[in-house]
Amino acid sequence: MLFRINVIAVSLAALLAAAPAIANESGCVTKFDPSKDYFPDKVTTKYGAGFEISYNKNYKVIRNLVSDENYILVQCGTPAPADHPATDATSTQVGDWTKVFDVPAKKVALDSAPASAILELLGEQDSVGASYRFLEVTSPCMQKRLDGLPRIQQNFGTPKTKNSRRAILTPRVSYDLGDNVLDWTFTTYGMSDPYSVAVNPESATDMLGKAEWIKFIGAFYNREADANKLFEGIESRYACLQDHAKSTGLTKQTKTVGFARYNRVPNGTVTSWTVDQGQQWFVQGLADAGLTVHAGDVTGYSNVDSFHKAIGDWDVLIDMSTEPLKRGGATIPLWDNLVDGYQFNDNQKLRVVADNSIYRTDHISSVNNATDFNEHLQIQPDLLLADFIRIHAANDGTTEAIWHRNLPKQAPVSWLSADSCQNMADKVASASSGIGKCS
Structure with missing residues (x-):
């Protein structure tokens, strides 16, 4: 009984592995077709999840209403949209950052316990390439996974932003990815950096809205079909x-x-x-x-x-x-x-x-x-x-x-x-x- 939850993660991943191949791309596009819909499988939110998602032919737009951030997820091998530029990495603004990533994910850093659970449910735990220095999880298999991986640190700073009267010190937190080749960090908080993705099911106002964050992370892996199946169950x-x-x-x-x-x-x-x-x-x-x-x-x-x-x-x-x-x-x-x-x-x-x-x-x-x-x-x-x-x-x-x-x-x-x-x-x-x- 007491190992039930972690066993569930493994058994659901096994069931998904046996399912027919999903329609969304599992790798990068080698020849871009601007008329093609690269995301025939899509997700929508029904409850008070705390995020919104919309689809274009070769990119997705996710708005995290909790962290006040926008994620532009571009099918790798296709061009990023010109009308959704990423916030400059040196910007001192707090909130309302736009971050542009290629999907599906390859290697990510982990600093979120709920994100860890979702990755196991989706069978994507092997995509974790590093974790935050102080992150602790209970899942035995994810503990084992993290044991052999690099631990990354947070950087804290207060860059100055100017206004008409005086310079203002703006709190800044970012992750030090070092020499690790990582796509981004799944974290809990909105960060003023170009490489963090906030995962916030704890802020959902509805019980089932919490489960919809499976769809959120699924979108970063082009795993919408599997995310929908898990959520519907x-x-x-x-x-x-x-x-x-x-x-x-x-x-x-x-x-x-x-x-x-x-x-x-x-x-x-x-x-x-x-x-x-x-x-x-x-x-x-x-x-x-x-x-x-x-x-x-x-x-x-x-x-x-x-x-x-x-x-x-x-x-x-x-x-x-x-x-x-x-x-x-x-x-x-x-x-x-x-x-x-x-x-x-x-x-x-x-x-x-x-x-x-x-x-x-x-x-x-x-x-x-x-x-x-x-x-x-x-x-x-x-x-x-x-x-x-x-x-x-x-x-x-x-x-x-x-x-x-x-x-x-x-x-x-x-x-x-x-x-x-x-x-x-x-x-x-x-x-x-x-x-x-x-x-």
Whole structure:
């Protein structure tokens, strides 16, 4: 169970490899035909993904609405469009950069955990030729891939830009690609350089909008047909799980979910407690499983009794705290840490404690402080919804969720490392949620 997500990536890649060849070019054009449509396979967005894409005969235009950047993807071997010039590499402007790349991609640098997950789903992990110095991932096979590759560094600077009154220092971040022959860097943030591509599923406002970032990266490889197939599978399973929640009556048996954390200062003292809000897409997914997020804004408490009163009617608590654990660089609390941090005791009548219904999203983690939740949840919302359904349906907590670790039941963390990547392609798995007939 705990290796499920990484196995899914391999098995889906195998299925795609067996599919008929895609119509979009897999290499460079040797003889340009200006009348030909070089991208007969296309993608479109249906949900609140955060990017837009349009097609011309030999180039694509992607607008990243999150990072405020434009990517002009030109079929290699064909001319770049004159009306979409790249922003000059020495420009001091911040935002609204236009970056021009040849596609399909050959070798890229990696500085994005969700991008790592998507590359594995598409079977393009071998295109990674370098990674950011401090990037950590949980996928065992991607860990193994990165182990033998160059690590690149970020450069920070403040070039001056002039206006009519004074020089302004403009923050600038770029990647030092050194002598590595790389097309670009898949990253998380918009960079003021010509070689970075921001991948932002975490900013999507809709659960399925997050999965549409598979289409985003697929476009950089001319893999639109495969990206559509992967997305349609996720979309179909998500709809099936929604129907399951309705048909089994879960959506009529609403439970309340809250997000909380305790705040510990360096000397070990817990000084306060905080009730957080859920992000829009997370709230949507919980609602689709019949779970309702607590009402109210982000609130801090300096008195533990007031905090306990605030969470007294919650059915499920999702813990957001950080706690050092002496294993690698991980910061993952155990149940004893939470008992101390939240000051739980036998005299309280807290429902979440009595029902063993306290979770963290670190069930699958690496010893270097990365969680699979931050990789795959961003682009596999069908499996996240399955987690929510399992949590809702459990009368006394569940240890069967993929990403949500039950702390009162002391469900163990599955620590992944590069050594776990053995015979993965031989394992038989599917993207089935294991719930009802949703497969």
